[in-house]
Amino acid sequence: MDHKQKTEQKTESLDFIRTRIAEDVAQNKNNGSVHTRFPPEPNGYLHIGHAKSICLNFGVAKEFNGKCNLRFDDTNPAKEEVEYVQSIQEDVHWLGYDWEDRIFYTSGYFEKLYEFAVELIRKGFAYVDSLSAEEIREYRGTLTEPGRESPYRNRSVAENLDLFERMRAGEFTGGTHVLRAKIDMASPNIVMRDPTLYRIRKATHHRTGDAWCIYPMYDFAHCLSDAIEGITHSLCTLEFENNRPLYDWVLDHVSAPCHPQQIEFARLNLSYTILSKRKLLKLVEDGYVSGWDDPRMPTISGMRRRGFTPQSIRNFCVRIGVAKFNSIVDIELLEHSIREDLNKRAPRVMGVLQPLRVVIENYSADKTEYLNAVNNPEDPDAGTRQVPFSRILYIEKEDFREEPPKKFFRLAPGREVRLRYAYFITCTDVIKDEQGNVVELRCTYDPQTRGGDSPDGRKVKGTLHWVSAAHAVTAEVRLYDRLFLKRNPDEVNGNEIFAVNLNPDSLVTLQNCRVEPGLKNAAPGEIFQFERKGYFCIDTKDSSMEKLVVNRTVSLRDSWAKIEKAGEQKEKSTK
RNA sequence: UACCCGGUGGUGUAAUGGCAACACAGAGGGUUUUGGUCCCUCCGUUGGAGGUUCGAGUCCUCCCCGGGUAGCCA
Numbered sequence: 178m179d180h181k182q183k184t185e186q187k188t189e190s191l192d193f194i195r196t197r198i199a200e201d202v203a204q205n206k207n208n209g210s211v212h213t214r215f216p217p218e219p220n221g222y223l224h225i226g227h228a229k230s231i232c233l234n235f236g237v238a239k240e241f242n243g244k245c246n247l248r249f250d251d252t253n254p255a256k257e258e259v260e261y262v263q264s265i266q267e268d269v270h271w272l273g274y275d276w277e278d279r280i281f282y283t284s285g286y287f288e289k290l291y292e293f294a295v296e297l298i299r300k301g302f303a304y305v306d307s308l309s310a311e312e313i314r315e316y317r318g319t320l321t322e323p324g325r326e327s328p329y330r331n332r333s334v335a336e337n338l339d340l341f342e343r344m345r346a347g348e349f350t351g352g353t354h355v356l357r358a359k360i361d362m363a364s365p366n367i368v369m370r371d372p373t374l375y376r377i378r379k380a381t382h383h384r385t386g387d388a389w390c391i392y393p394m395y396d397f398a399h400c401l402s403d404a405i406e407g408i409t410h411s412l413c414t415l416e417f418e419n420n421r422p423l424y425d426w427v428l429d430h431v432s433a434p435c436h437p438q439q440i441e442f443a444r445l446n447l448s449y450t451i452l453s454k455r456k457l458l459k460l461v462e463d464g465y466v467s468g469w470d471d472p473r474m475p476t477i478s479g480m481r482r483r484g485f486t487p488q489s490i491r492n493f494c495v496r497i498g499v500a501k502f503n504s505i506v507d508i509e510l511l512e513h514s515i516r517e518d519l520n521k522r523a524p525r526v527m528g529v530l531q532p533l534r535v536v537i538e539n540y541s542a543d544k545t546e547y548l549n550a551v552n553n554p555e556d557p558d559a560g561t562r563q564v565p566f567s568r569i570l571y572i573e574k575e576d577f578r579e580e581p582p583k584k585f586f587r588l589a590p591g592r593e594v595r596l597r598y599a600y601f602i603t604c605t606d607v608i609k610d611e612q613g614n615v616v617e618l619r620c621t622y623d624p625q626t627r628g629g630d631s632p633d634g635r636k637v638k639g640t641l642h643w644v645s646a647a648h649a650v651t652a653e654v655r656l657y658d659r660l661f662l663k664r665n666p667d668e669v670n671g672n673e674i675f676a677v678n679l680n681p682d683s684l685v686t687l688q689n690c691r692v693e694p695g696l697k698n699a700a701p702g703e704i705f706q707f708e709r710k711g712y713f714c715i716d717t718k719d720s721s722m723e724k725l726v727v728n729r730t731v732s733l734r735d736s737w738a739k740i741e742k743a744g745e746q747k748e749k750s751t752k
Numbered sequence: 753u754a755c756c757c758g759g760u761g762g763u764g765u766a767a768u769g770g771c772a773a774c775a776c777a778g779a780g781g782g783u784u785u786u787g788g789u790c791c792c793u794c795c796g797u798u799g800g801a802g803g804u805u806c807g808a809g810u811c812c813u814c815c816c817c818g819g820g821u822a823g824c825c826a
Contacts, residue, residue: 190767218826317822354824365755366754367755497764507777514776586787640787706786708786
């Protein structure tokens, strides 16, 4: 095989959905066009699981020169709210996708759907049932036994038409009648045992108000909405697999404008994370988090506030792939995706989270120098900045150990380290309070090492970040961590609920952090790397000119923490 | 236990009858003024048993295991 053949064969591999769509296009199905849709129900905020679906639907459309619609699947007035339809639009846009003028609502099709229902009745494929909900359940049979036909199943077309019209007119109270498809009560697929198509719901709809009191069920509305919009490929999650025969049945029994192909894929599961709208709502309602946009939430709005970038989420969605296997993706992959993106784009600054005072004894008290610091070693175009240095500094508490363990390269009594972009300093004395806590370090600096290099070529193993006490800005820093302690938060004993697995330390707030003076003018939402600590962003809700509030998006990888942990475990096992 | 859908390293995805690939995680090493980044090495013969074939993760049969489905939710 020559080189050319090799590179030609090395085409990007397609997932099973794209493979299938590519085949359809190759066979000129739908005249070779591709049209998808993202159809959220506006009953909650979008989360990272929805991002997978958004990236898939909008991504597929773009790759095949097609279009993707945004459609609100709003057929249940009891659960849906305008707040959600607004947040959903904001989130999809923020992720970087555009539906142009193609924003639709299933509720916008209510009249057409009604007509399709009438068509079904006329053809003898639907009937009004007057059994109660409980009776319908009893008649349905079980997973292993066939169902029984409703005594109302053989009403005449005229009677069905009349009843359905009166249902619409509001003559009946909720629960007294439903419209059902006439399919097969003995079907091994329970979905096909005369599924309900319409139910009476005397509730105000967020868009249609009180214009309707009958609302179509998902199985009836969804396939027809797809057909009305000329969708070619209707991508949905695995739990609708059993519903596909019904999707096809409805389209085959009315004069639908086209027949989209439903394809199911596995929804996203993330370790240490809950992705169920019902449970996320519970976290919000019961006050476990501050709201849908709490930075610990896996919602798009929460992740945005936490400091995630749209690019990182899109990259993540590409990496996880699309398949039919129910799997759990490691949260580490998401963390890697955001670190990777932020590493390239986040300006570096120095911020001390837990300040320890350091006095440079041989440095003049009335002197301030401005030292040159690189803004981003990954991006030469990011330039440099000047950071002030003076006699009194803060360093990170954890960067000093009175009795340094093996492999600890940071500051200790008598030891010399480098202050980043500044000088080598040597610890000469340790000041403690009455309780024995270290409250201040006395150090000397070597004027020859300005900028961080020694003319005599001597090496130091540690480089510490620092800020000048007189120039620093005080900030509140919110350290966010995983919301749950267990890989699978649903794993509980007896009748406990998932909330028992909440991580009590998912938010640690530090009040007296000191950051470089340049951050005073940072705008809400701006992202930074605090060198050696992690990626942070200015909180968009609580930060102000008076009080800087900074969120930790994700820590840097910390190989010292690993070494230390391994050392501790080694000690444990030898004891 | 009726029907439907799945099983490839610790995790997630590739390989479309022809040398099991990529990423994450983990371990080890190198570079380094971030214990970051970057670079290198190591870590699976595809749930099991048969069969077809020159050749099987891929096709066939049986078995085992996992998920979904009994809303007037989506």
